[in-house]
Amino acid sequence: MEGYTILKVIGDGSFGRALQVEQKSSCEQYVMKEIRLPKSPTGIQNSRREAVLLSKMKHPNIVAFRDSFEADGHLYIVMEYCAGGDLLQRIKQQKNTPFPPDMILSWFAQMCVGTKHIHDQRVLHRDLKSKNIFLTSDGAVKLGDFGSSCVLNSAKAYAYTYVGTPYYVSPEIWDNKPYNNKSDVWSLGCILYELCALSHPFQASSWKSLILKVCRGAYTPLPAHLPYELHYLVKQMFKTNPRDRPSLHTILTSHRISRLLQKHLPLHELKEGMKEGRTSRWERDEGEKVAAFLGQKTILSSSSVGESFSETSDPMGKGERERPRRRWAREPSETVLEVLGNAELTSTSSCTSSSREHRSSPEFTPRSLISEESEISHRRQWDKSPPERLLSLLEKAPVSMAFKTFTVLRPDGDNPLVGPLSPARRDDTDGLVGDAVDDSRLEPRSDDEDTDFEEESPCDWVGELEKMITAGE
Numbered sequence: 001m002e003g004y005t006i007l008k009v010i011g012d013g014s015f016g017r018a019l020q021v022e023q024k025s026s027c028e029q030y031v032m033k034e035i036r037l038p039k040s041p042t043g044i045q046n047s048r049r050e051a052v053l054l055s056k057m058k059h060p061n062i063v064a065f066r067d068s069f070e071a072d073g074h075l076y077i078v079m080e081y082c083a084g085g086d087l088l089q090r091i092k093q094q095k096n097t098p099f100p101p102d103m104i105l106s107w108f109a110q111m112c113v114g115t116k117h118i119h120d121q122r123v124l125h126r127d128l129k130s131k132n133i134f135l136t137s138d139g140a141v142k143l144g145d146f147g148s149s150c151v152l153n154s155a156k157a158y159a160y161t162y163v164g165t166p167y168y169v170s171p172e173i174w175d176n177k178p179y180n181n182k183s184d185v186w187s188l189g190c191i192l193y194e195l196c197a198l199s200h201p202f203q204a205s206s207w208k209s210l211i212l213k214v215c216r217g218a219y220t221p222l223p224a225h226l227p228y229e230l231h232y233l234v235k236q237m238f239k240t241n242p243r244d245r246p247s248l249h250t251i252l253t254s255h256r257i258s259r260l261l262q263k264h265l266p267l268h269e270l271k272e273g274m275k276e277g278r279t280s281r282w283e284r285d286e287g288e289k290v291a292a293f294l295g296q297k298t299i300l301s302s303s304s305v306g307e308s309f310s311e312t313s314d315p316m317g318k319g320e321r322e323r324p325r326r327r328w329a330r331e332p333s334e335t336v337l338e339v340l341g342n343a344e345l346t347s348t349s350s351c352t353s354s355s356r357e358h359r360s361s362p363e364f365t366p367r368s369l370i371s372e373e374s375e376i377s378h379r380r381q382w383d384k385s386p387p388e389r390l391l392s393l394l395e396k397a398p399v400s401m402a403f404k405t406f407t408v409l410r411p412d413g414d415n416p417l418v419g420p421l422s423p424a425r426r427d428d429t430d431g432l433v434g435d436a437v438d439d440s441r442l443e444p445r446s447d448d449e450d451t452d453f454e455e456e457s458p459c460d461w462v463g464e465l466e467k468m469i470t471a472g473e
């Protein structure tokens with residue numbers, strides 16, 4: 001702490017403070033996060049997570065880690081200062097003046113490259129939103145705030161944490177399915193939309209309406225003046241089935257928009273992309289090695305995961321049909337739609353991203369979307385009553401809270417909801433046990449990054465929330 005002069009407090013959140021500081025020796029400016037350390041050892045480890053992750057993520061499009069230390073019951077993380085502030089502030093400054101398409105493409109390309117870098121290392125950000133994207137004085141874009149990220153296959157405790165900001169959360173999360181790389185893609189789609197339209201894609205005045213729109217991928221069409229490629233990309237990123245969403249690898253190398261994006265990437269990124277493009281086919285034995293590495297939980301052979309596979313659409317035309325893949329429900333979140341079946345369908349007419357006309361039909365019933373009996377039995381079903389209670393709980397909260405990060409935890413049956421709906425308790429959050437960030441997982445990978453991967457043993461967070469409510473009654 002002695003080595004830095006505090007210039008000003010730039011944020012005061014639940015975790016502690018964010019300070020703009022100047023390093024005395026270099027006169028360089030940095031951001032210093034001052035995080036109150038909890039008392040429990042696991043809580044302390046959890047707090048260290050952001051520092052550990054950030055220190056591993058060296059990339060031009062990720063906020064650079066500088067230093068971290070502990071003093072007086074606080075953890076300090078010193079990181080690069082991004083003088084341009086966050087993207088949300090920048091969008092608000094625009095008022096109604098649209099960003100030039102080239103600027104959107106440049107920023108988005110950089111976000112993709114940064115996110116691809118963390119996905120390459122099997123890390124999920126899990127809280128991508130315009131508030132967590134930063135701009136430097138020279139116009140570079142950087143991903144920040146790794147406080148919600150998870151390293152796949154790290155500590156088991158991690159798997160019991162759900163994090164997200166409702167406005168940016170993908171349909172599968174509302175359906176209590178695992179967070180996966182495509183969930184980050186959905187969130188990036190929300191940010192891209194914000195840059196294009198200067199508004200959020202899923203505007204809602206109630207939680208029901210928000211969840212319904214998200215689960216249907218029902219967004220207001222983008223302004224017509226934008227290039228066709230942006231319309232197309234947004235539509236792809238808002239595919240309700242994560243399996244149908246392009247990965248970052250695809251977006252950057254073989255998507256209809258890739259060429260446009262590559263124009264905005266620095267040369268070294270371009271080379272990387274081309275290199276991976278040449279080796280993008282994933283041999284089966286290599287895949288199995290990785291599947292084993294991932295605890296045989298994800299991707300390849302159906303026998304190893306005990307789930308059915310099917311040929312699914314291949315919007316990118318990359319020959320993925322040859323590869324058996326974990327099957328995701330093709331439909332929007334069945335359960336949530338079921339729950340909302342009686343809710344007012346405020347958004348059907350603007351259901352632009354849906355490829356199925358019948359979703360906007362007045363006769364629509366969620367169950368009718370499931371055509372095969374077998375499909376029903378293989379899909380993960382709610383084993384508890386549907387989340388009416390969740391919705392009624394959420395309805396008591398102003399929908400503006402949907403822009404905040406929620407964390408649902410399962411710390412030994414204790415209160416699992418930390419976030420805007422109840423006082424935050426950082427002390428007993430579970431997280432890494434010991435130094436669970438496995439360095440080998442952070443080595444660069446050469447396999448096909450178009451592969452879906454997901455968090456391990458995800459938490460039945462709605463179930464936990466329901467238990468909490470029931471216990472509280």
Ligand SMILES: Nc1ncnc2c1ncn2[C@@H]1O[C@H](COP(=O)(O)OP(=O)(O)OP(=O)(O)O)[C@@H](O)[C@H]1O
Binds near residue numbers: 014
């Ligand atoms: N590297 C950075 N450079 C410039 N500004 C930053 C940087 N990191 C954070 N900020 C700004 O500091 C403020 C606090 O950010 P921080 O991410 O620490 O907390 P928050 O996002 O406000 O809260 P929470 O993390 O609880 O969601 C925000 O206004 C953010 O834009």
